[in-house]
Amino acid sequence: MKVITTIQELREIIEKTNKRQQTIGFVPTMGFLHEGHRALMKQARKENDILVLSIFVNPLQFGPTEDLDRYPRDFERDQKIAETEGVDILFYPSVAEMYPNELSVSVVVKKMTDVLCGRTRPGHFDGVATVLTKLFHLVQPTKAYFGKKDAQQLAIVESLVKDFHFPLQIIAVNTIREEDGLAKSSRNVYLTDRERVEAPELYQSLQMGVEMIQAGETNPHKIISGIKDRIANKTSGEIDYVSLLSYPELEEFESINGSYIIALAVKFSRARLIDNIIMNRD
Ligand code: AMP
Numbered sequence: 001m002k003v004i005t006t007i008q009e010l011r012e013i014i015e016k017t018n019k020r021q022q023t024i025g026f027v028p029t030m031g032f033l034h035e036g037h038r039a040l041m042k043q044a045r046k047e048n049d050i051l052v053l054s055i056f057v058n059p060l061q062f063g064p065t066e067d068l069d070r071y072p073r074d075f076e077r078d079q080k081i082a083e084t085e086g087v088d089i090l091f092y093p094s095v096a097e098m099y100p101n102e103l104s105v106s107v108v109v110k111k112m113t114d115v116l117c118g119r120t121r122p123g124h125f126d127g128v129a130t131v132l133t134k135l136f137h138l139v140q141p142t143k144a145y146f147g148k149k150d151a152q153q154l155a156i157v158e159s160l161v162k163d164f165h166f167p168l169q170i171i172a173v174n175t176i177r178e179e180d181g182l183a184k185s186s187r188n189v190y191l192t193d194r195e196r197v198e199a200p201e202l203y204q205s206l207q208m209g210v211e212m213i214q215a216g217e218t219n220p221h222k223i224i225s226g227i228k229d230r231i232a233n234k235t236s237g238e239i240d241y242v243s244l245l246s247y248p249e250l251e252e253f254e255s256i257n258g259s260y261i262i263a264l265a266v267k268f269s270r271a272r273l274i275d276n277i278i279m280n281r282d
Pocket of ligand 1: 028029030031035036037039040145146147148149150173174175176177183184185186
């Protein structure tokens with residue numbers, strides 16, 4: 001595995017793989033790797049000649065009051081995990097390498113941002129789309145792998161690739177969970193012991209929502225308030241949002257039909273957690 005920290009080195013190595021006509025699987029992450037990231041790497045490893053992993057905590061996607069400075073990091077550990085998963089190129093640039101000067105141009109996401117995380121994290125998806133535009137140009141992947149846990153991100157990245165004609169395929173990977181249902185996340189380390197015990201309630205509440213729908217409930221407002229009540233009663237977290245939307249359009253509706261997503265974000269004392277379930281009513 002080669003660890004590369006500069007754009008120049010990355011360009012040189014990508015040029016070589018292109019000459020050899022090798023396919024490139026790309027897994028972009030912010031590091032502090034866990035089983036969720038591993039699932040992306042495993043699938044990418046199987047489906048491509050070369051596996052590129054990037055680790056970059058992208059300042060552009062963090063708001064001024066968010067956790068950029070204390071986002072968990074452990075590069076040594078990440079390096080070992082990457083090696084075990086068969087990564088060929090680990091791209092680990094500094095902020096100065098990625099953003100040597102203030103950008104004069106950036107990508108603005110125009111649709112799907114007034115719901116879910118977009119509503120409470122203004123500018124977040126512009127930051128995600130901008131860094132991915134840079135990374136896609138640099139890595140030139142054949143396929144790029146994203147987790148369904150970040151469903152809104154996935155939907156926006158699919159639009160980015162389509163709208164800007166990136167010659168690559170986006171592969172969606174199922175959410176990996178702890179045994180008790182909690183979605184794996186780098187931020188889980190910031191849960192207190194008590195919050196860690198409460199946190200599986202998030203997934204259980206989502207499942208309760210699905211059960212309500214399967215039992216015949218079609219009114220989204222009733223399902224959302226059922227989920228909110230349960231989270232409020234069973235956890236100490238502060239609800240950021242609970243939403244039920246059409247999928248993949250991410251639009252509100254009055255009665256459930258076809259594919260839908262139930263998604264939530266809950267703030268615990270030091271970690272804001274998100275989770276979702278995507279289902280089809282039929
Ligand atoms: P992050 O490092 O949190 O930016 O995540 C990097 C990639 O891993 C994104 O595509 C995420 O959706 C994906 N990911 C994060 N957590 C999980 C999980 N529990 N299961 C599957 N994919 C995940």
